[in-house]
Amino acid sequence: MPTVKKLPRPAAKTVRPSALQAESLRQTRREHASETAEDYVEAIADLAASQGEARVVDLARRLGVTHVTVNRTLARLQREGYVRVQPYRAIFLTDSGRVLAADCHHRHGIVVAFLCSLGIPEKAAEIDAEGIEHHVSPATLAAFARQLKANKP
Amino acid sequence: MPTVKKLPRPAAKTVRPSALQAESLRQTRREHASETAEDYVEAIADLAASQGEARVVDLARRLGVTHVTVNRTLARLQREGYVRVQPYRAIFLTDSGRVLAADCHHRHGIVVAFLCSLGIPEKAAEIDAEGIEHHVSPATLAAFARQLKANKP
DNA sequence: TTCAAAGTGTAGCCAAAGCTACATTATGTA
DNA sequence: TACATAATGTAGCTTTGGCTACACTTTGAA
Ligand SMILES: [Mn+2]
Ligand SMILES: [Mn+2]
Ligand SMILES: [Mn+2]
Ligand SMILES: [Mn+2]
Secondary structure, three states: OOOOOOOOOOOOOOOOOHHHHHHHHHHHHHHHHHHHHHHHHHHHHHHHHHHOOEOHHHHHHHHOOOHHHHHHHHHHHHHOOOEEOOOOOOEEEOHHHHHHHHHHHHHHHHHHHHHHHOOOOHHHHHHHHHHHHHHOOHHHHHHHHHHHHHHOO | OOOOOOOOOOOOOOOOOHHHHHHHHHHHHHHHHHHHHHHHHHHHHHHHHHHOOEOHHHHHHHHOOOHHHHHHHHHHHHHOOOEEOOOOOOEEEOHHHHHHHHHHHHHHHHHHHHHHHOOOOHHHHHHHHHHHHHHOOHHHHHHHHHHHHHHOO
16 A cells, blocks of 8 residues: 555534535425426416416526427426426416415515615516525525515514 | 417516526526535535545535435536545545635625524524525625624624 | 418437446455 | 455436427418
8 A cells, every 4th residue: 555644533523514414405406306397387477477378489588498498397397287288389377386386476576675675786686586586495585574574664 | 270269468568577587597507507516615625624534425425415426526526627536535625626615615604694693593594595505696695794794793 | 372480399419416236445453 | 464344436327407400380461
């Protein structure tokens, strides 16, 4: 063996417990797994409200991806029971899709308003919120809402 | 053609401009693309500080994945210039890896402290922060820090 | 009524990240 | 010094979500 000295490990200061960080990262991955569904149903509900119906091209434009990606994702969302799709027809939310969309819309609004209340410009708040929203637990959402109400009487 | 009436599209209320939402989602996807690198280098720096060195098993435990996933990701991070790895040796950060780790550590601390300052329990704050941190723009991070300083004189 | 343009669908490519199963190397202890 | 065990590496599978290229269907205007 070459002369590679093996220092004894210095008494593990445990800056942050491994178990908690591992659990946090697992939770973050779970949130990312539902993120696409959330953004899609919210966009579909928005389009249905503003345009009367949601079509593949509209979704693609709004989500910043190609229509191919939209198509494949819609197939998955149908499999998971959030939407109903038929070839060459508009896209419709199921009941559970509508519920999810409403929840996400509500949460999105609170996150944006909260960031704005900190002095962040509308547009920047909108950009950050699109990512942050999926990692805001019910407790944190409640804290945001509480803070908003306290600052705006 | 079957009798499917085509209503004229009601005057597009444009709840949220498609362009802004598309750009927000693109930004979120970019952030997700760098997220793994950020969490890894931060974990490696933490382990090096607390244990003296970072080994594959330690990383796997701390990140909540198998050692296989750690190995493949480390190969990518080496390709991207954040780490140096040698078979059966400890993992080392490059200069740019150390810089990234320091930035992320700093940002992580501010996000956790900010959430705690809203009354969210430490553990919940830690969990939410692990996901939120990657979507906090410099402007928003500054707002968090400002708020913290204002509330803790 | 025709037909070009717009919309939609599909085949097949890629990379990232997760995994299990198994092979190989180091290490500490008997 | 052996050798069992822990650590590490690798082969190969899966899912998700990007993409281009091309084919098919609808739709509206000439
Ligand atoms: Mn979002
Ligand atoms: Mn993180
Ligand atoms: Mn972190
Ligand atoms: Mn995220």
